[in-house]
Amino acid sequence: MITLENVSKIYYPNVHGLTNINLTIQPGEFVSVVGQSGAGKTTLAKLLIAEERPTRGKIMIGGWDITKIPARDVPFLRRQIGVIFQDFKLLPQKTVYENVAFALEVAGIPSRRIREVVPQVLKIVGLDEKAARFPRQLSGGEQQRVVIARSLVHRPRVLLADEPTGNLDTINTREIIELLQKINAFGTTVVLVTHNREVVNSLRRRVITLSCGQVAADHAEGKYLLPS
């Protein structure tokens, strides 16, 4: 369970990223976060992975208070929350397999275990056949699937996706969203930040609308409310 209590984030010197956010996200939920540019969506994502610290308020993830999480504990948080960003962040000189394995290597997982896990997650995202390719030899959608595979290696309880489809066409977007739904069906909480009206409306799941750093709407089976 993720809870935010009266969370505010003020960037230096005086930019209000988020103001007084109160949210609860239950395990297994699929939540879309929408809002206009500058509304604070990425700020929210960064707070959840402790890339930024809240100025005020309290953030709990699975009973763990990460409000003032010390730097040495951040890596453990990152292994519990898979992260996907719009710019894929794959290493160009590593193959698909190596990119995914990398996330396990840096966490000190033994090589034998890595050889088990990587094919499994590549199969989940449907890229087991293309494990030996380099990122430049993949389509945008496939690249994003590699990122998703990489975010899954630690079996995270939460998957955080900040505009994962921002660079993709409709078909690839469809594929990625279906993949996220599949992962959610396995029990993983998914938080999806998106600008895509069709995606949000077709999901028929909870939608949180941010506006100027505040929660403007929060509906269990929500719709994309913003003017386009």
Place this chain on the structure above:
Amino acid sequence: MSLFVNSWRIIAAAWKHFSRNLWLALTTVFVLVLSLLSVNVLLGVNVLLSNAVRQLEDKIDVSVYFKSETPVAVVEQAKFFMTSLPQVKDATVVTAEKALEDFKKLHADDPKIMSALAELDQNPLGAVLIIKARQTTDYPFLLEALNNPQFDFAIESKNYDDHSDTINRVRDISRSVQVFGAVLIAVFALFSILIVFNTIRVAIYTQREEIGIMRLVGASNAFVRSPFVLEGVFLALFALGVTSVAVYSAAVYVDPRLGGMFDGANAGLVAYFTAEGWRLALIEGGVLAGLVALSSWAAVGKYLKK
């Protein structure tokens, strides 16, 4: 989490950083070698100077010339008395006969002196007592002790040269070399630290994507940092190896060529660096690796703050 698996991955990563920026790495090694060389050149010069002082000090002695015809017993008594003093390291007697023989040998080519000697029907030379003190500062005392009524009547003259001018000059040079050397070492050490800092920053810059991803997927700070620190240590060890070879070769080359300045066969550099080599390598390598590791650690540090 297996320590062994991690160590291996960290070493592999460090090696990769090193080889990716090979030219930069080599330049850094070059600067590190310069600073190590400055230390060793100073050490070498110190060895030369202290060997020179020791050799000069070895030459100091008091020669006591006895009157000719002085009975052997008086000379032996003087020797016995002087040897019994704790300040005396060594006292040897050159008998009158031996002194004459030496004198003849020395002037064998000079017919005038030889014929003058032939005219004499007895040995014009007396015995000589050569006294060496344990410490150069003991000589004034020894000269005083020679004024002993038991034998001072038989003494013709005393000859004492303390070489103090030369020794003091060498000591002065030695001091200036040390001051100058210390400044040089400090400057090179500072350069080394800055250059290593910069090298690691560049290494971080070329790896920035990888570091970003590492942090995103949950690599611990230590895991991100260690390869860079290790890279610094690689650089230091590499520099140490190059310096060791250079210093030893230089010593082998220079030693016999400086022999002329020393009465012995060589200047004692090879002997010094052979005897102290491991200890020096350990100390210099240790200090350098420590400094470099610290510098690398600091260089990554800024990147990890967040």
